[in-house]
Amino acid sequence: YELGFFSPNNSQNLYVGIWFKGITPRTVVWVANRETPVTDSTANLTISSSGSLLLLNGKHGVVWSIGETFASNGSRAELLDTGDLIVIDKASGRYLWRSFEHLGDTLLPSSNLMYNLATGEKRVLTSWKTYTDPSPGEFVGQITPQVPSQLLTTRGSKPYWRSGPWAKTKFTGLPLMDESYTNPFSLQQDANGSGFFSHLQRNIEPLYVVLTSEGSVKIYQLNGTDWVLIYETPLANSCDFYG
Missing domain, CATH: 2.90.10.10 (Bulb-type lectin domain)
Structure with missing residues (x-):
């Protein structure tokens, strides 16, 4: 699996999605910002200081987030071999959020x-x-x-x-x-x-x-x-x- 930005039908709208790696045509299996596409190529996906996963537009405005913050010493995002995008607490290894639940x-x-x-x-x-x-x-x-x-x-x-x-x-x-x-x-x-x-x-x-x-x-x-x-x-x- 791969995680990245894609644009359906070569439109101006950009989405963060997950798809099968190395298979053509691309088959998207999950989309983060389904209702809020971005239109500028400087958008980025990042982890906030509170441990939340955010999609920011070019002006650093929040376009999409997992909607949660965590009282942890830091978190990281990882795409598993199953196609599940997870946010993990760095210290404990506990799953804080996962795309398979959304x-x-x-x-x-x-x-x-x-x-x-x-x-x-x-x-x-x-x-x-x-x-x-x-x-x-x-x-x-x-x-x-x-x-x-x-x-x-x-x-x-x-x-x-x-x-x-x-x-x-x-x-x-x-x-x-x-x-x-x-x-x-x-x-x-x-x-x-x-x-x-x-x-x-x-x-x-x-x-x-x-x-x-x-x-x-x-x-x-x-x-x-x-x-x-x-x-x-x-x-x-x-x-x-x-x-």
Whole structure:
């Protein structure tokens, strides 16, 4: 993975993002300043004296930040091999913040969707507005707190699509998840009101799940130097759309 500035479709807008290293075309999997692009090439990403990660424009104004400050003796930012951008306390090594807890439109093998009813925390996917505009779009993908859980996509405030309940190894409402399908995902729920949807296999060819700006959930896997679409839902003739 790489972290840097990118400009979608050669526009004037600059974003800080994470993408797969050495794979063309560039596939961006996380964007920091989705709602606040910068337009000057002198912008920079830095750690403040209070340990916060900041994106500054050319006039040193704060364009984006992780929104937290830390009572520590210093912190540093690091991009892990999993694609997770973390801020670490230098003294203790404790994670102070991580991008995997602030997902964009993409789920990577080591990240997860989750909910916690006790704390109200949720990790969801939020689509890009368009293919070339990473600002938050209409669609949000999440797992529901019901037991058994299911994947739910909303469009604005209204339900858009559902997967059907989880049944041990698959979602019952997805016709492509038949007896021959080996599901690479896991969904765990506990008695304390928490649930996690994550990838089972970590050491495989690069793979990612994306919620597109059209509301589709797509799974891509790397085959040599090309991304191959291995799963897509909902299909146009799906019966699981909400009316």
